[in-house]
Amino acid sequence: xxxxxTTAGRTWVTAGSVATAAMxxxxxxxxxxxxxxxxxxxxxxxxSAVWKLKASAQDGRIEVEGEVDSNRNxxxxxxxxxxxxxxxxxxxxxxxAPSGSFDVRRTVVDAPGTxxxxxxxxxxxxxxxxxxxxxx
Numbered sequence: 001x002x003x004x005x006t007t008a009g010r011t012w013v014t015a016g017s018v019a020t021a022a023m024x025x026x027x028x029x030x031x032x033x034x035x036x037x038x039x040x041x042x043x044x045x046x047x048s049a050v051w052k053l054k055a056s057a058q059d060g061r062i063e064v065e066g067e068v069d070s071n072r073n074x075x076x077x078x079x080x081x082x083x084x085x086x087x088x089x090x091x092x093x094x095x096x097a098p099s100g101s102f103d104v105r106r107t108v109v110d111a112p113g114t115x116x117x118x119x120x121x122x123x124x125x126x127x128x129x130x131x132x133x134x135x136x
Contacts, residue, residue, distance in 0.1 A: 012016075019025040039134050045070075047128035053119040061107045064088075066119035068130050069101035075123055082118040083108045092124075 003051055040054045049070035056063045073095055080090035081104070093102040110116070120132040 045130035051130035065105040071100040077123040
């Protein structure tokens, strides 16, 4: 619960909200569920951009969503999705307004057992790299 108190033009935030913010920051690239069987991981790239990888069950397949947010419009990125060690999809994308991000959605076969998905994106001009993985 966040409580703010304003006194003489200054805003004070309670310790509870600071602790909550610290837990979110420390979570880093840990998985989270977004409803049902969705698995989501997030993390930082080699520069200032951030990435997200999400896997969801969809009609006997797995929908994979990879996203990069660099807060800069018009950047060209090369991306790829790997599934159990093989390249499943790849391409190029440009970051777009208003957020300076792009996302890619593909479906892959839901193999028996645990599937390993890897998301990788590289900014063409600078070489900044984003990489994340999850098990589904």
